[in-house]
Amino acid sequence: xxxxxxxxxxxxxxxxxxxxxxxxxxxxxxxxxxxxxxxxxxxxxxxxxxxxxxxxxxxxxxxxxxxxxxxxxxxxxxxxxxxxxxxxxxxxxxxxxxxxxxxxxxxxxxxxxxxxxxxxxxxxxxxxxxxxxxxxxxxxxxxxxxxxxxxxxxxxxxxxxxxxxxxxxxxxxxxxxxxxxxxxxxxxxxxxxxxxxxxxxxxxxxxxxxxxxxxxxxxxxxxxxxxxxxxxxxxxxxxxxxxxxxxxxxxxxxxxxxxxxxxxxxxxxxxxxxxxxxxxxxxxxxxxxxxxxxxxxxxxxxxxxxxxxxxxxxxxxxxxxxxxxxxxxxxxxxxxxxxxxxxxxxxxxxxxxxxxxxxxxxxxxxxxxxxxxxxxxxxxxxxxxxxxxxxxxxxxxxxxxxxxxxxxxxxxxxxxxxxxxxxxxxxxxxxxxxxxxxxxxxxxxxxxxxxxxxxxxxxxxxxxxxxxxxxxxxxxxxxxxxxxxxxxxxxxx
Amino acid sequence: xxxxxxxxxxxxxxxxxxxxxxxxxxxxxxxxxxxxxxxxxxxxxxxxxxxxxxxxxxxxxxxxxxxxxxxxxxxxxxxxxxxx
Amino acid sequence: xxxxxxxxxxxxxxxxxxxxxxxxxxxxxxxxxxxxxxxxxxxxxxxxxxxxxxxxxxxxxxxxxxxxxxxxxxxxxxxxxxxxxxxxxxxxxxxxxxxxxxxxxxxxxxxxxxxxxxxxxxxxxxxxxxxxxxxxxxxxxxxxxxxxxxxxxxxxxxxxxxxxxxxxxxxxxxxxxxxxxxxxxxxxxxxxxxxxxxxxxxxxxxxxxxxxxxxxxxxxxxxxxxxxxxxxxxxxxxx
Numbered sequence: 001x002x003x004x005x006x007x008x009x010x011x012x013x014x015x016x017x018x019x020x021x022x023x024x025x026x027x028x029x030x031x032x033x034x035x036x037x038x039x040x041x042x043x044x045x046x047x048x049x050x051x052x053x054x055x056x057x058x059x060x061x062x063x064x065x066x067x068x069x070x071x072x073x074x075x076x077x078x079x080x081x082x083x084x085x086x087x088x089x090x091x092x093x094x095x096x097x098x099x100x101x102x103x104x105x106x107x108x109x110x111x112x113x114x115x116x117x118x119x120x121x122x123x124x125x126x127x128x129x130x131x132x133x134x135x136x137x138x139x140x141x142x143x144x145x146x147x148x149x150x151x152x153x154x155x156x157x158x159x160x161x162x163x164x165x166x167x168x169x170x171x172x173x174x175x176x177x178x179x180x181x182x183x184x185x186x187x188x189x190x191x192x193x194x195x196x197x198x199x200x201x202x203x204x205x206x207x208x209x210x211x212x213x214x215x216x217x218x219x220x221x222x223x224x225x226x227x228x229x230x231x232x233x234x235x236x237x238x239x240x241x242x243x244x245x246x247x248x249x250x251x252x253x254x255x256x257x258x259x260x261x262x263x264x265x266x267x268x269x270x271x272x273x274x275x276x277x278x279x280x281x282x283x284x285x286x287x288x289x290x291x292x293x294x295x296x297x298x299x300x301x302x303x304x305x306x307x308x309x310x311x312x313x314x315x316x317x318x319x320x321x322x323x324x325x326x327x328x329x330x331x332x333x334x335x336x337x338x339x340x341x342x343x344x345x346x347x348x349x350x351x352x353x354x355x356x357x358x359x360x361x362x363x364x365x366x367x368x369x370x371x372x373x374x375x376x377x378x379x380x381x382x383x384x385x386x387x388x389x390x391x392x393x394x395x396x397x398x399x400x401x402x403x404x405x406x407x408x409x410x411x412x413x414x415x416x417x418x419x420x421x422x423x424x425x426x427x428x429x430x431x432x433x434x435x436x437x438x439x440x441x442x443x444x445x446x447x448x449x450x451x452x453x454x455x456x457x458x459x460x461x462x463x464x465x466x467x468x469x470x471x472x473x474x475x476x477x478x479x480x481x482x483x484x485x486x487x488x489x490x491x492x493x
Numbered sequence: 494x495x496x497x498x499x500x501x502x503x504x505x506x507x508x509x510x511x512x513x514x515x516x517x518x519x520x521x522x523x524x525x526x527x528x529x530x531x532x533x534x535x536x537x538x539x540x541x542x543x544x545x546x547x548x549x550x551x552x553x554x555x556x557x558x559x560x561x562x563x564x565x566x567x568x569x570x571x572x573x574x575x576x577x
Numbered sequence: 578x579x580x581x582x583x584x585x586x587x588x589x590x591x592x593x594x595x596x597x598x599x600x601x602x603x604x605x606x607x608x609x610x611x612x613x614x615x616x617x618x619x620x621x622x623x624x625x626x627x628x629x630x631x632x633x634x635x636x637x638x639x640x641x642x643x644x645x646x647x648x649x650x651x652x653x654x655x656x657x658x659x660x661x662x663x664x665x666x667x668x669x670x671x672x673x674x675x676x677x678x679x680x681x682x683x684x685x686x687x688x689x690x691x692x693x694x695x696x697x698x699x700x701x702x703x704x705x706x707x708x709x710x711x712x713x714x715x716x717x718x719x720x721x722x723x724x725x726x727x728x729x730x731x732x733x734x735x736x737x738x739x740x741x742x743x744x745x746x747x748x749x750x751x752x753x754x755x756x757x758x759x760x761x762x763x764x765x766x767x768x769x770x771x772x773x774x775x776x777x778x779x780x781x782x783x784x785x786x787x788x789x790x791x792x793x794x795x796x797x798x799x800x801x802x803x804x805x806x807x808x809x810x811x812x813x814x815x816x
Contacts, residue, residue, distance in 0.1 A: 009764075
């Protein structure tokens with residue numbers, strides 16, 4: 001049997017190898033991230049059925065769990081790492097021809113390492129190890145945001161770096177306090193001994209960790225970096241940042257709150273934060289004229305909805321949240337990728353410059369529309385299935401508090417519908433301006449059309465047959481909710 | 494021994510305040526490196542020689558050099574503007 | 578007025594922090610507390626200290642923890658440093674091309690000769706630190722930093738010298754690859770990543786500790802080349 005640790009070790013080795021490959025052949029180097037992610041996707045998918053039965057515990061250095069670092073490849077972890085690998089693979093294929101300027105060698109390595117960090121975050125079973133992989137993820141995304149080296153990119157990267165570094169130090173302080181209190185770093189071990197500690201002692205470390213991870217997850221008061229960072233980065237980077245990186249922060253919050261602390265009393269607070277984030281994100285997105293900033297703000301809004309669903313603390317709610325993570329990841333990656341070549345074509349990021357794009361780049365526009373409709377939650381796309389699960393979960397709780405919040409949150413979804421329809425209108429129903437400089441270099445090559453098309457096909461297929469991922473969602477939700485089983489799996493043997 | 498350690502901590506605090514207070518960036522950087530140096534001595538007394546070595550070589554040595562590289566770049570830029 | 582209010586707010590925040598942190602157990606009290614809490618009376622720090630010597634035959638327990646019990650974290654940390662160096666290179670890329678050619682003053686004969694005299698000694702100290710990482714305090718990170726400070730000296734003292742960035746990059750990649758491969762051999766041989774699969778030898782001997790010294794040498798080379806790369810990037814940009 002393959003060990004889940006290969007999901008981290010092999011791409012890491014390939015990332016270290018990439019500069020050496022680059023010395024031999026510059027063109028071969030560009031395929032390295034795709035190779036690494038293809039490997040990850042195959043391995044993660046092949047491990048997933050086994051993990052649905054029971055989490056796979058991986059020890060390092062041969063010691064049993066609490067003594068050394070261990071990975072817990074449970075249903076949730078493997079489901080999310082397959083998502084990371086899938087999006088990573090498609091965006092890597094897109095990036096082969098898309099990235100034309102800058103330090104190409106460093107792009108390939110940083111890109112692979114960003115995904116290694118995300119995979120490590122979702123698979124690890126050790127709190128400090130979570131922090132380490134979180135840093136791998138964050139630092140590579142700071143560098144990639146500033147990758148172009150232009151002043152907007154460097155400024156956005158700097159902003160992101162400073163806020164992210166403060167967030168990371170908060171996480172570190174939180175982990176230090178918790179370690180000082182319970183004397184262990186294994187998440188399962190902490191979870192088993194956390195019950196015997198007074199709540200007031202735990203609260204501070206929990207607050208530090210939520211605030212710290214919240215910066216990366218772009219929860220409302222901490223999201224100032226996101227619009228700049230996601231819009232100044234090259235589109236392929238924006239796609240992984242929006243599709244993968246911010247979800248890792250959210251996963252970390254969920255893991256810490258549910259598994260490590262079992263802090264159900266803090267969930268209503270998170271639900272309120274989620275709805276506020278949703279409203280703020282969608283309202284800001286509505287006011288944008290810059291297409292990439294609009295997509296970035298829309299990501300904030302969707303993160304708010306995911307956080308709200310995670311805070312429901314019911315199996316349906318969490319499966320809805322995980323489903324939304326998947327559907328938003330696919331759709332937002334698709335939108336950023338499609339936008340990338342449209343921007344190359346027009347040379348402008350204004351929404352008005354998209355006029356008549358439906359005729360000039362028909363495939364890209366069609367795929368963009370699929371992604372936009374999916375984000376809005378229209379059937380038959382995957383966004384509908386995921387949002388519907390969340391609504392069902394809220395009604396299932398029967399609590400007036402959550403139903404009121406959902407009602408407020410639905411306003412956000414309406415706003416979302418409004419601005420995406422406006423873009424679609426620009427794409428199809430506005431005449432293209434007459435004197436249009438035709439830039440042949442803006443024509444999308446096959447390496448761009450294939451990933452964008454595949455993402456669109458996936459969105460429609462999963463939307464029509466939600467059972468494909470539906471089978472894994474239930475166990476994934478239990479993975480997060482059932483602390484006792486988690487502890488028993490890790491510490492039991 | 495406790496007197497000496499208290500002295501080190503005091504120097505550290507004063508240096509940290511000075512780093513925040515100095516108008517001259519170069520002075521701030523030197524004060525920062527002083528903080529690291531004191532921290533590294535304290536780590537040694539706390540029986541953590543490994544951390545002390547890391548702090549001395551990275552905190553007091555390399556970080557300072559990197560800061561000075563960055564500052565020398567800004568300074569040179571200003572001088573250029575003045576002469577133009 | 579505004580200054581006073583912000584100062585007041587700062588004080589309130591500081592008082593809040595102080596109150597919060599006052600309750601946190603640390604040091605001896607924290608250890609006692611955690612021993613009480615953790616099941617089976619196991620305190621991991623104590624456990625590492627009492628059994629580490631037998632398990633890894635590595636005289637420096639810190640090294641044993643860093644590279645064996647928590648070796649996976651170390652792999653991540655090395656990666657973080659790698660990313661930081663690469664990221665700096667990516668952001669500065671393209672800015673170096675426009676920089677004017679060497680305009681700095683030639684260093685005096687005394688300065689450059691002194692630097693050349695010191696450089697091998699600094700290298701020797703750095704290499705000693707990481708080769709003896711399993712026996713004495715220090716290790717790959719510290720030794721690598723010392724080596725990088727040697728290159729810093731060369732950069733400052735002999736301004737004509739440029740570091741060979743291809744060689745630095747190769748050292749970086751190969752040492753990182755060596756770390757991962759050593760860890761993967763453990764997975765292949767004994768079914769566990771980072772397993773100490775080599776014979777561990779006698780404690781306090783140079784050849785002891787199994788794969789630990791090998792990994793520390795890889796880390797030393799990696800950290801040294803990465804930090805030197807950072808210095809090279811920055812100093813190249815200054816000119």
